Every structure is written in structure tokens, then in C-alpha cells.
Amino acid sequence: MQEDFHYYATYCAAYIAGFSHEESLAICYSAQFVDNCSETLLEKIRAPRDAATTQLQLELMDARTDLLARHAITRIWSSFHFLPRDLFAPVKGGKMYCSKYRLICGPNGDLLKETVELARGKSLQAVGIAMHVLADTWAHMYFAGTPSLVINNIDAHFFEMREADGVPVRRKIRFHRNIAAGDDLETGAMIGTPAQMDENSVFNLGHGRAGHLPDYSFARYVYMPAWNGYQEVFKDNPSDYYHAFCQMVYALRFLRGELKEFRTETYDFERVQPYEEEIRTILNRRQPNACADWKAFGEKLSGETIGAFDIEAYQKEYKEAGEEEKPRTAPGMFFDAARAQKSMVTDRIFSSGNLLAGLSIRIGDIGSLKDLRGKKK
């Protein structure tokens, strides 16, 4: 998903869920900031680097491909952009294959419930992070947040479902490498990450091989994922994005304290119903970026102006704050929430017997690292 959904649509969902204009802005800023908080940015503002929620292209190109570097990549991408649906999914194969298969992202998993519950009672920044993760479980479904050819590869069998004279037709998607040409929505020529036969190449991370199609709300497509035993899958983004929106409203009501429990497979269709037609129109409009539409909808909802996302907005505040004040600034609360989310997901992956995100030790269980050293003796 892109800025249109993570920033403007999240604002709309927060406002519909009952948050004020200012609170909704803080939530959507944080939701979008997940796509910007890289190690490079953290280094620039002298913040803890382990709070990174994304990796820039150049960081990935320069990343080592050894085991520890792959753990770091998996921790970031599985925790924030490709939340695994089922860490115990039944599948045939060796341990390594099963581990990769179980990191496939999807909505309504146990980890999503834990993600939303983790943000309850925390800062608005934590709420924003949870909304980013929730929304991406719908857009990035069927891809894993770890480098893997056997999971994330796609082949030439890739078609967009369109309508011609009211009849659904398949139109072949052709992936190219011409950055200057970009995506041509009319001819179906889309930019995509090149094929790499190396299982652990960063080019095989996430949905890069399928280009930006998972990020376009209007796209409906059929393809054959590498992991699905030659079975096609149909991805209906307009429907998935609508579900994501209604689930966000439901989750945000829970996070406001309006609901006692957060359940998966539950959507607040009722509260979104008055706006359904307008939302579906935005989702179905064939455009690479729906920021303007969502912004107009959000401003109509609240009657307030929604400023553009500004990556620099809170950096000065953080840099100038004293060591004790830093955790109370907006970025400080974002970093705390990001670390909590990353720790939780890494721990669940490790506890399931899957070592792809590295090792995890629950400090709470052992008291402190000093105690752990004592226990080892």
C-alpha cells in the first residue's frame, strides 16, 4: 500500500471510528511514517537504529546476504509490512521450506490480533503502526517478508482481470525493467524486480516480482504464486482494500476503548455503510495514486484541512529534545511502539520454532541479561 491508503485513508478510518481531527492526523502520520523510518533516517536524527521499520532501496542493495543480515531484513519486513498469517500452517517439505512458507502474509491471523492488542492503551503513534500493519496484511497477501525465491517468485502466468463490454477478460501483464517508462496502466506494461535464481537475494523479498500491482487499489489479477502447487490465485484489491478499511475502523474503535475485545474476521461494515459508495468509487478508480481522492473525502468528513505528509515534520523536535524528553516526543513514542511491535513479532516467529527472524529472549522471563548469564552457568 502507498501514501494514499496509509496516510489519507487511515485518517478517514480514524475519524469515522470517533477520533478527533488532531488525533486522526497523529495516527495517519504514524501509519505512513512506517514506510519512511529507515536506519539512514534514524542515524540522521540520532535515534536508536533498531527502531527501523523499513529499509531504503540503497540500504537493501548494500545489505549483506549472510544469515544475520537476513534475520534483520526478516524482522523488519515481517513485523511491519508482511505480517505472517499462520506461523504453524500445515505444509509438506523440509524445515527451511516450511519456515519460509509460514511467513506468508495474510489478513486475520493470530499475529494481527496480537498487533492490535499490543497498541491498546498505548500512544497514538502505536495505533498508527498497528493500522499500517493491518492494512498491509490485505495488500501484501500471498507474499512473505523474507527473501525467498520459492515463495515470492512469480512467472509469466500473470493476468489482470478487466471488463470489455461488460464481460470479464484476462489481459496479460508484461513486466519490464525500464524505470523511466514506469507503469503503463492502459497497456499492462508494469515495472517489476528482475528474476534472481539466488534463493536469498533481496530481489526476492516481498512483492517486488509482481511490481506495484498489490499496491493499486483498483487492480484485480490472477497469477500463479511460486508456493501454490500450480494453482492460480485471484486477488481482488477493491474488495480487499474495502475490507481493510472496515477492519481498520473496527480496530480503531477497539483501540479507543469503545469495544472490549478485538476479534479477527470482524469488520465495521455498519459504520462505514453511509460512505460505502464513495469509498468504493475511490478504490475502483484506475489511477496509480489516489491521494487527492482520499484527501477530498477526508476533508469532507471532518471539515478540516489535511496537510500533506511531511517526513521532516517532527525531526527537529526530536533532535532538540533532551535525553529524558525524547521518549515523550512524537518520534520517541513511535520508536518505542516500533520496537515493541518488532520484538513481539520476532518472539512469536522464534517461539514457533522458526529461526528466520533470528533468536528472541524474553527479558521479562529471566529478569535481566545478567540473570541469563547466571542461568547458563
Place this chain on the structure above:
Amino acid sequence: MTRINRIENFLIGLLMIAGSIALAINPEESLPVITAIMSVSLWIYGIRMMVYYLTMARHMVGGLRVLFRAILMLDLGYFAMGLTEIPLLYVMLYLAVMHGISGVINMLRVREAIRLEAPSWRLNFFQGAVDVVTAALCLIMIRSTKLAVYIYAAGVLYSGCIRVIQAFRKTTSVYVQ
């Protein structure tokens, strides 16, 4: 190109340059060494591919291609191992044909690069063409084994230099996040 790719290209390039110089200075002794290195490399690559197929790629759509590649590499490695004890002429024949095939593959990849609108197709085409011409000249001059060896050494030297240059070239890479 990632940093690891660059280091890999640089080291392979250096090895090729060293090999070509050794070939030109002492073909009798260096040819068997080169075929042995080639054979071992093919074996290692083939075994790695086979293990990858058995543990992971057999579950993947299109995974059989990995198996075929593994079998081909193991077969070529086995064949190359048998070349260490036969006359120089036949070794040269094998090396020239292999060089030619790699050139043809490079040129075939140009078709794919053009289809994908990748900007690197000119360099690939030129490199492939030089490899094919080197192999053709070797085969034409095969009766004069010494001359064929020099031509082959020049071809390997050229490929090695290109590898080293590529390691330092600025490249754009398409990466979708």
C-alpha cells in the same frame, strides 16, 4: 548490482585474467589446470543446485528448471574432469565450444533484455559476439594448436577485463518495495 555481486565479478575477473596470462605463457601445463578448476567449479555449482532443488525448489512452480540446470552442470563437470589426460587439441576443442556456447547464451539473453526494456542489452550483445568470434577463430585455427590457445587466451583476457569493469560500473537496478 549488489555489493556481493560486485565483489564476485571482480574476483572472477581477476581469476580469468590470471588464467589467460598463464595460458599464453605455458599452455601445456596451464590447460589441464584450467579444465580441472572449471570441472570443480561446475561440480560445486551442480551439487549446490541439486541440494537446493531437493530441499526447496521442488515445491516451487517451475522448480524443475533448477533440477535440469543441476544435472547439466554435474554432467559438464564430469566431462571436463575427463579432459585432463587427453591431447591438447581436444582440450582446446572443448574450451572453444564452451566459450562459444556461453557467448551464444549471452546473445540470447539480449533478446530477453530488449523485451524487458533493460538498458544493459548492448554490453551483453557485444560481449556475447566477442565470445562467439573467439570460439569460431579457435575452431578455424585448431590445426595450429598454439595459435588457437593464444586466441582463446585473448578471449578469456577480454572477458576477465569486462568482468572487472562491470564490478566498478554504476548500474541502475529496478527494485520494487
